[in-house]
Amino acid sequence: RDQGYTDGELPSSPEDLLEMVVNDREAKLTSPDLNVAYRMPVSEYEDLCTYQESLIENWGPAPGHLNTDGKNLLVYGMQFGNVFIGVQPTFGYEGDPMRLLFSKSASPHHGFAAFYTYLEKIFKADAVLHFGTHGSLEFMPGKQVGMSDTCFPDKLICSLPNIYYYAANNPSEATIAKRRSYAGTISYLTPPAENAGLYKGLKELSELVASYQGAKNSGRAASIVNVIVEKARQCNMENDVNLPEVDAKELEPEQRDNIVGMVYKKLIEIESRLLPCGLHTIGKPPTANEAIATLVNIAGLDRPEEGENGIKSLP
Numbered sequence: 001r002d003q004g005y006t007d008g009e010l011p012s013s014p015e016d017l018l019e020m021v022v023n024d025r026e027a028k029l030t031s032p033d034l035n036v037a038y039r040m041p042v043s044e045y046e047d048l049c050t051y052q053e054s055l056i057e058n059w060g061p062a063p064g065h066l067n068t069d070g071k072n073l074l075v076y077g078m079q080f081g082n083v084f085i086g087v088q089p090t091f092g093y094e095g096d097p098m099r100l101l102f103s104k105s106a107s108p109h110h111g112f113a114a115f116y117t118y119l120e121k122i123f124k125a126d127a128v129l130h131f132g133t134h135g136s137l138e139f140m141p142g143k144q145v146g147m148s149d150t151c152f153p154d155k156l157i158c159s160l161p162n163i164y165y166y167a168a169n170n171p172s173e174a175t176i177a178k179r180r181s182y183a184g185t186i187s188y189l190t191p192p193a194e195n196a197g198l199y200k201g202l203k204e205l206s207e208l209v210a211s212y213q214g215a216k217n218s219g220r221a222a223s224i225v226n227v228i229v230e231k232a233r234q235c236n237m238e239n240d241v242n243l244p245e246v247d248a249k250e251l252e253p254e255q256r257d258n259i260v261g262m263v264y265k266k267l268i269e270i271e272s273r274l275l276p277c278g279l280h281t282i283g284k285p286p287t288a289n290e291a292i293a294t295l296v297n298i299a300g301l302d303r304p305e306e307g308e309n310g311i312k313s314l315p
Helices: 014-022 040-046 052-059 096-101 110-122 152-157 170-183 200-215 221-234 253-271 288-299 303-307
Strands: 036-041 072-080 082-088 128-130 160-166 181-190 193-195 274-276
Touching: 014 072, 036 110, 040 072, 040 110, 052 110, 052 181, 072 110, 082 110, 110 152, 152 170, 160 170, 170 181, 181 221, 200 253, 221 253, 221 288
Parallel strands: 128 160, 160 181
Antiparallel strands: 036 072, 072 082, 193 274
């Protein structure tokens, strides 16, 4: 806004914005429910997209069968003031997206080319801001380094300044975005992480293990182990823990201890797994509790590759 951009009547929440852009938050990119920002006639596309003839070998003549209503090429998204929020088209080879990156003869489809043609020559964007890790532009066919006008990332982005929000934990693919789509990357934090914890059947299983610890020297030990084994199977642990097929009464006390010990070890592993707390919001730092939880989990990891001078985990 300080630079003269207007955003019109933006919705009050991210959920409402998503609803306005895609109409159905569960919609797929082939859904007819996506909001159409612009219908580009084939004649206009052929006039504005200087490289469209090179796509015909793979996709036939425009408009093709992706991002089209059969007559026009469809640009999905919505405009707010002089800001356009668009939905980047798919690769086109959904069963094998890497085919585009490694095939010398492949190409983006007409709908993909129309999207970037619209941004540069019809909407006349001052710059493009890509959100997310990762998109499709930087994986289009062409040389791996030293792009030229024969490479599709170069053809697509053309003269548009490309700013790219990229997750800080994925520098390798951010490098691809920089060198293949001329992106100026801005790193954003990964979401705060917390321990997964236990729930439902896993929590019940943990309680059974605790009850065994207090009763393993009593006559109830074998029956508790039988219940633990059955509950472990219900929690799909049979592929991770060697569960017995026989009644626990036929096992020696040490064998019962080993079974319960293996189940307990698996429970600890599941409970300590890290899960992201939602998604990162641009410009919004984590709360103190979220930051502390993340740092504690990071500090809890050993770094044995650094040898004797390596950083030890917190106890």
